[in-house]
Amino acid sequence: MFNTVTTELLSGFWQNCQIFFLTLLFAIPLGLIITFGSMSKWAPFSFLRRFCIRQKGKKKIDLHTILLTIADFRPISFITRIFVWIIRGTPLLLQLLVVFYVPGLIFDYPMTNRLLAALIAFVINYAAYFSEIYRGGIESIPKGQYEAGQVLGLTKTQVFFKVVLMQVIKRIVPPMGNEIITLVKDTSLARIIAVAEILKAAERFSARGVIWPLFYTGAFFLLFCGLLTVLFGYIEKKLDYYKG
Amino acid sequence: MNVLKASGIKKSYGKLEVLKGVDLVVSKGDVIAIIGPSGSGKSTFLRSLINLEKINGGEIIIDGQTVVKNGIYDKTEDSKNAYKKLGMVFQNFNLFPHKSVLENITMAPVSVKKIPHTEAEEQARMLLAQVGLTEKEKAYPCELSGGQQQRVAIARALALKPDILLFDEPTSALDPELTGEVLRVIKNLAEEGMTMIVVTHEMSFAKDVAKRIIFMDGGVIVADGTPEDIFHSDNERLATFLKNYNEY
Numbered sequence A: 001m002f003n004t005v006t007t008e009l010l011s012g013f014w015q016n017c018q019i020f021f022l023t024l025l026f027a028i029p030l031g032l033i034i035t036f037g038s039m040s041k042w043a044p045f046s047f048l049r050r051f052c053i054r055q056k057g058k059k060k061i062d063l064h065t066i067l068l069t070i071a072d073f074r075p076i077s078f079i080t081r082i083f084v085w086i087i088r089g090t091p092l093l094l095q096l097l098v099v100f101y102v103p104g105l106i107f108d109y110p111m112t113n114r115l116l117a118a119l120i121a122f123v124i125n126y127a128a129y130f131s132e133i134y135r136g137g138i139e140s141i142p143k144g145q146y147e148a149g150q151v152l153g154l155t156k157t158q159v160f161f162k163v164v165l166m167q168v169i170k171r172i173v174p175p176m177g178n179e180i181i182t183l184v185k186d187t188s189l190a191r192i193i194a195v196a197e198i199l200k201a202a203e204r205f206s207a208r209g210v211i212w213p214l215f216y217t218g219a220f221f222l223l224f225c226g227l228l229t230v231l232f233g234y235i236e237k238k239l240d241y242y243k244g
Numbered sequence B: 001m002n003v004l005k006a007s008g009i010k011k012s013y014g015k016l017e018v019l020k021g022v023d024l025v026v027s028k029g030d031v032i033a034i035i036g037p038s039g040s041g042k043s044t045f046l047r048s049l050i051n052l053e054k055i056n057g058g059e060i061i062i063d064g065q066t067v068v069k070n071g072i073y074d075k076t077e078d079s080k081n082a083y084k085k086l087g088m089v090f091q092n093f094n095l096f097p098h099k100s101v102l103e104n105i106t107m108a109p110v111s112v113k114k115i116p117h118t119e120a121e122e123q124a125r126m127l128l129a130q131v132g133l134t135e136k137e138k139a140y141p142c143e144l145s146g147g148q149q150q151r152v153a154i155a156r157a158l159a160l161k162p163d164i165l166l167f168d169e170p171t172s173a174l175d176p177e178l179t180g181e182v183l184r185v186i187k188n189l190a191e192e193g194m195t196m197i198v199v200t201h202e203m204s205f206a207k208d209v210a211k212r213i214i215f216m217d218g219g220v221i222v223a224d225g226t227p228e229d230i231f232h233s234d235n236e237r238l239a240t241f242l243k244n245y246n247e248y
């Protein structure tokens, strides 16, 4: 009995692992793209600044203020931040359902691959969280680092890769570690769209009155998270050669 | 010969006009100290010269290359290269914390000037000897005192062999007992003929080392002359400013 349960749960856990690794593979770079989007300074209407002749009027909202607001509008940044707000502000469970059901309901193009649907939802969700971690990391680098790079003649790309990136990585490793460990456990949410992950597998036993496999699944998660904790501890230690 | 010429530099932050037409001509070998009350625009002016602030009006010519004219920036490669003739040392050092002392110094020569690695390291060791930090080449900035960090920052700036070195209050972030070692390095550079512009609150340093002192107040240059001229000027604003440094 123990052996059959173990094999069943293992095959379920394999689904969790697939979601886990593929989500990381895609969400880590996608998060960076979202970060660049939310930090984009592109302001297509900035030319309007030229028409801002300051009026001496006493009106609170004058043409000057309106023009300035439009001139400062950064559409890419705005849209990306709205997107991140929606993804972080709604449950992952709901997002899974939306990705799985909405294509069929609206576009008459039903999702047939449950794992793929789960993966899409996870990648989008985690990319949004990662992007905020990256952004925090990038924004925490003092302006002086960029200025020092500039006066030394480094190009913007060189400043990013040679000066900023390593410092950002050091700062984001702890929050990324937290988020990635959360991902391990979140993968079991995929059972809401009937992905045959480990909890789903255990539930098949409990439906027949065998409860203990359900608790046994905890061991899989604990082991996996334990390994990750050791790995992140190791990385943090490696990056500990300097302070700051 | 003029290595740097700035004329009519104007700079505003929104409604606040910080520089109201500043002129400066720097000749080879000049050691210029810029003094003046807090908020008078010294840093803004220095940062404008090296393109860390964008000016709204005026002209900057670096070694014959006009990089800004009437407040409009020239975007050519020649102008970009002209800025490489200027080096800068910051108040807060701005060393790269993840790089060792040696790597801080070799980074720009290797990745900007494409100097071979070993050659850049050799040159970096000579510069470290010059600032008295030979034994610290493997250290990381966080392992150094402020004075040592600033000397590394000076070596890093020198590694690109700039024609002019700009300093923005190089000793203001240091404990008083550490300012001496940094000022001595700057003094040695002056004696070797390095062209420098130093924004400073260290009056005795300005007096001893500078060949020329500029007094800025309210976004304009109020006085410009030899230390002798400046410290015996009868300009009222300058006299009031200097009186606050009652050690003199």
Ligand SMILES: Nc1ncnc2c1ncn2[C@@H]1O[C@H](COP(=O)(O)OP(=O)(O)OP(=O)(O)O)[C@@H](O)[C@H]1O
Residues within 6 Å of the ligand: B013, B016, B018, B036, B037, B038, B039, B040, B041, B042, B043, B044, B045
């Ligand atoms: N980024 C900025 N945005 C808005 N105002 C600024 C900015 N930088 C400087 N200022 C203002 O410009 C004025 C001149 O500043 P600056 O730093 O050039 O003075 P300073 O002479 O270097 O003073 P200190 O001796 O305190 O360093 C100050 O009133 C300051 O508040």
Ligand SMILES: [Mg+2]
Residues within 6 Å of the ligand: B042, B043, B044, B169
């Ligand atoms: Mg200043």
